[in-house]
Amino acid sequence: MGRYKDTYESWKRDPEGFWAEAAKEIDWFKPATKTLEVKDGLSRWFVGAETNSCWNALDRHVKAGRGAQAALIHDSAMLGRVRTFTYAELLDEVATFAGVLQRHGVSKGDRVLIYMPMVPEAAIAMLACARLGAIHSVVFGGFAAKELATRIDDAKPKLIVSASCGLEPGRVVAYKPLMDKAIEMSAHKVSGTIVLQREMEEAPLLEGRDFDWAYEVEKARAAGAKPDCVAVAATDPLYVLYTSGTTGKPKGVVRDNGGHMVALKWSMKHVYDMNPGEVFWAASDVGWVVGHSYIVYAPLFHGCTTILFEGKPVGTPDAGTFWRVIADHGVKALFTAPTAFRAIRKEDPKAELISKYDLSKFEVLYLAGERADPDTIQWAEKALSGRPVIDHWWQTETGWPMVSNPMGIERLPVKYGSPSVPLPGYEIHVVDEACKPVPANTTGAIVVKLPLPPGCLPTLWENEQGFRESYLAEFPGYYKTADAGYLDEDGYLYVMSRTDDIINVAGHRLSTGGMEEVLAEHPDVAECAVIGIADAMKGQVPVGFLVINAGVTRPAAEIEAEAVQLIRDRIGPVAAFKKAMVVKRLPKTRSGKVLRGTMRKIADGVEWTTPATIDDPAILDEIKAVLRDAGLAKA
Structure with a gap:
């Protein structure tokens, strides 16, 4: 643990200095007056700084001469179609849609709810909100009307951006009736909706409330409406992403602009070992945190090419789909959930389909989202001819990994069943109910010593009390992960289950x-x-x-x-x-x-x-x- 240990120790010695140095990778319109401010246990990073997330994802790369490089590849296995956007093309689409939002009254601080399938327009809408300093809240496409209504009432969006439908294997899922029902059920009334019409099922539009995406874009383009990036405070929210609450009321995880950019940009090189220009694929959905962090934002902050995939690991058309995408687009690293590989293994236990594809550019597989059992990892290693398969661990609340084998710093020995070691920013402890550390190899509650690093949630949307009760109250001085596990004698963490999955026999x-x-x-x-x-x-x-x-x-x-x-x-x-x-x-x-x-x-x-x-x-x-x-x- 040479380079990793040195890096981790340098963070522990001077956390603020460490992140101030990482922040040099980001374009700031105005520098921070204070790297970290802690008030009543709440952390705010890069106080006083002004920036814009869309600028750092797109404009600065085009300005630096990277405009002709592929930024976003939309691969729809459902439709057998591929569409590629260069950085310059994606910037043009995003700036134009920002013009659409602006013409519909959206400005800095307003919320926009995005209810979309896995289409490029979902990422375009997110980045357009960021461009204006508006706060996006993405809700997984096809979510039930009642769930959508609770999010409308909590976020109080000015607009909803949606699509006529999404696709599942063998069926078309109409989104518009679900959105209409949610709008009817919610106490907060949005001023309008913008609907992307897909040819599989066009939706009827309500005059005066619903607007056609293509028509609105055409109008904005004709008017030359392409607003510049709006300067926002580093501590201003970029987005609100809802995660399930134990009370049944969803929790709106807030992500700020500045800390988010610094952490994600740092992670692309140091955790995922990616370089600008290389192809990164997170096989997730934009409705989840992985989609936010590693489909849309991190790869673009880092100048990579990112893949937005509409399909499933099996059934679109078979268990070789992932290998096909990797081969077609020259993917260097894939990040997906262990359950995807269990599904592939179930359909193709001997991994025979892999031989049909050229994986010469593929180097590493990352797994997260559900516990990666050793057997699945070993199967994937064998299928991938010994390429590293890296389990790592993080949460919606943290926005980026807490524990990983830091491939861009030092490739550490893999211990099956462990996502490896804490990353800089995270001091991980395992404690008992009285918040006392337990010995090595003893199961307890996994907690993170405060303050949390950049990129983690500073609070819940308009619910600071709920934030304190959910995450800070049970273990004073620590963030409660609600996961259980143990640290071994080498400092490797083993995440065994949620704390409520520890059973008493x-x-x-x-x-x-x-x-x-x-x-x-x-x-x-x-x-x-x-x-x-x-x-x-x-x-x-x-x-x-x-x-x-x-x-x-x-x-x-x-x-x-x-x-x-x-x-x-x-x-x-x-x-x-x-x-x-x-x-x-x-x-x-x-x-x-x-x-x-x-x-x-x-x-x-x-x-x-x-x-x-x-x-x-x-x-x-x-x-x-x-x-x-x-x-x-x-x-």
Whole structure:
């Protein structure tokens, strides 16, 4: 740990100096008067500075002569189409759409809600808001009307930018009726909407309220309406991104302009080992934080080419889609969720499709978003002929990685099951309920010592009290991650589960993530989930759900028995693991997180609602039927 250790220690010695040096990579209209200001436990970075995120993503690269380089490649596997924008072309589109927004009354500080599929116009709308100093709030396209309405009422946007429809394999999802219903349900009334009409399904527009994207752009272009970048304070919000709250009310994570740019620009080189001009692909959605940070903003801040992909890892058309995109566009690094690779592995267990494609420019795979079990990582390493597969860990709230193998600083030894080591900016501790550090290799709550570094949320949107209660109150002096795990003797972190996925079996605190790691080693298991369900004798007992690889013909009962034996052999009878069930699929969010909490509620017979983020609600009925057939459902 030579270079990494030196870099990390230099940050610890002088955090403000470290980030002030990193800030030199950003164009500032006015320099900061203070690098860090902490008031009542809240941090504000680069106080007094003025800048603009759109300028740093586009204008400065064009000014520096990078205008002819590809900035954004839209690859739609759904439609079999590719569209490439150079930096100069993307700047022209963004400036023109900023003119559209301006003509509709949007100015600095106004909110604009973006409800879009994976089309280039989604990124264009985000950057156009940034250009004007407006605050965008992207809501995942196709979100239910009720969820959209709660976000409208919380953010109080002036405008909604949407599309007529989105695409899922085998079907078209109409967005306009969902948006209309949400507008009807919300107490806050928007002044208008701008709708991108897609030819798969055009939407009827309400006169006086709904405006056609293409027509509005044409008018702005004819009028020469291309506003310059508006100077904003580094501490002004760039966007609000909603994440699920435990109360059911969504939490609006605020991202500032200055700290966000500094952290993301730094991460592209030091975490992801990317250089300007190289091709980076984050296979996520703009509705999630990964899409914000690593599809739209970070690659453009760094002068890379970014890919915006409309498709799925399997089924558009097959499990070779990711390899095709990498080959077609010369991708150097791919960042996706482990669940995507589990899906690919399930359909193509021997990775035979990879041989059809030229991956000569591809160097490294990054995984995050859901725990990456060692078996999935090792399968991916083998499929990719030994290329590094790097698990790393972060959250919507942090906006960029907390823990990673820092490939651009020093490639550290991989320890399977660990996302590696804390990055500069993050001092990670593992503590007990009394906030006392626990020994190495002991599971506890993962917390981050305050102040948080640049790029992390400074607060929640118009809810400072909620911010303090959610993140700062339980462990004074620390940010609560709500994840559980342990640090080993070398300082590597192991994130085992959410804190509410630590189950108490007859007084023994056990991690469901640890059990999943064992089950994933079974050669027939493509993916798995373990939940703790209520038990009168032991408090809780674990139950496993197994999805089997394609082509496996053995009886499910055999595989289930072997899974139970695996846990007994590796973790011991203390786990009280007596039941594993083969299921067709696991319920997940659209970003690939398994909905363990909902599964647990179904099993325990407590009241539950279908999560707004679920990919396919029908899977919950399948889980309910499996639990009922096994005699485990309480209701």
